Amino acid sequence: MRILVLGGTAFLSAEIVRSAVAAGHDVTCLARGSAAVPPPGASWLRADRSLGANAYADAEGEWDAVVDVARDPVAATEALEALAGRAAHWTFVSSCSVYADASVPGADEATPLLPALPAGTPSTADTYGESKAAIEEATLQAAGGKVHLCRAGLIGGPGDSSDRYGYWPARFARDSRPVLVPAIDTSPTQVIDVRDLAAWILRAAEKGVTGPLNAVGGQVPFGTFIAAFRDAADHRGRVIPAAEAWLARQGVNYWAGPDSLPLWLPPGHDGFMARSNSAALNAGLQLRPWQETLAGTLMDERTRGLDRPRKAGLSPGTEARLAKKLPRSL
Incomplete structure (x- = not known):
């Protein structure tokens, strides 16, 4: 072609x-x-x-x-x-x-x-x-x-500079200090690997696929992601959950941007990372196991630098200040 x-x-x-x-x-x-x-x-x-x-x-x-x-x-x-x-x-x-x-x-x-x-x-x-x-x-x-x-949907994987997914594996790998997380263990997350999305776009063009199709990943509970990030990075420090209302009062931002917590969504967005991908799967979209995306992202984050400036996530100073207020362990 x-x-x-x-x-x-x-x-x-x-x-x-x-x-x-x-x-x-x-x-x-x-x-x-x-x-x-x-x-x-x-x-x-x-x-x-x-x-x-x-x-x-x-x-x-x-x-x-x-x-x-x-x-x-x-x-x-x-x-x-x-x-x-x-x-x-x-x-x-x-x-x-x-x-x-x-x-x-x-x-x-x-x-x-x-x-x-x-x-x-x-x-x-x-x-x-x-x-x-x-x-x-x-x-x-x-x-x-x-x-x-x-x-x-939300795109993750090697090469992503948005930090809306890579922040988490990089944060757990960066140091052993306490990691602050939103207390949303059962909330769904939905990330598509950039390699899968690119392959799908190419395959759809080859097959002449048309129409609107949701190119989104499978749903994984936030708590499952956090546990996997921690294990992959071999993080031995504490994980400190914080209530959503408390985080909002402290000025922590949702989703993206400075001093945010990626994958944490504002009220009224219960379906934002829980959309159907059935039509795309039926048309030929193929998704790798999410653990492969995690591993590839962590390797890429280590290569690019765990301490690099980020577009999303808590700064070390903000996280340390907030963590002192919530000394509970997950």
Whole structure:
């Protein structure tokens, strides 16, 4: 297949390129390359999508598959205008954040979506779901029945810089001091390995899979994850559970960002990491055991540095201060 990846230099898009090259496909990346270059074996069209439609001028000819991971509806629409007519299959990597309701466990692709971000409205972190919904709408309008809307969940595994999953194995491996965790042992977590997601996107393009499909991992209770993280890192210190209300009063953030506790969700999000993946599994999505994702992530975290600055998780100082207030052992 002749495949064009819009991106191809960071985390998921780079993994898609690696998978496609390994499978023997003719892969081209359209990317700036300002932070990283495409993986070996792929051709590189050096272009800046923020400059508008001219960015696609050198993406000539017909494409068996195009993969876009865009967050900005403007850039996504320009790509569609330039390329959709010459693509046999189009994958847009969307997100389960497009769903309007995150409260119901087991919800599937029929769940209503957020309203699409209105044209002319800036796409920001706060409008992420609406932006993805707008791109889904534009993609369906431009590419119709050849579109795979890949609604990804939380992505983990080697190479992730978001720290929304890797914080935990890295934290247990960093030192033996007490680890503060939210007291949510039975709450579900749902993480898809980046390698599985990339393989699925490629397989779906090869098979001509279309329609919206939730690309999410299996559900694992938070307490099971924590115990496995601790064992994998051989952590011998205390684990200190804290009530959710107490954490919120201390100013600890949910989910992501500075001084947060990853995998801890705000009220009303009982279904956010408990969505149905049955349709994608039936269409060919394959998931490795979650223990393999854990092991690969821990190895990657050790390589990149357990003490590196992080986008999510508690800082050592904040954790130590809070842990002194909750001296109970799990």
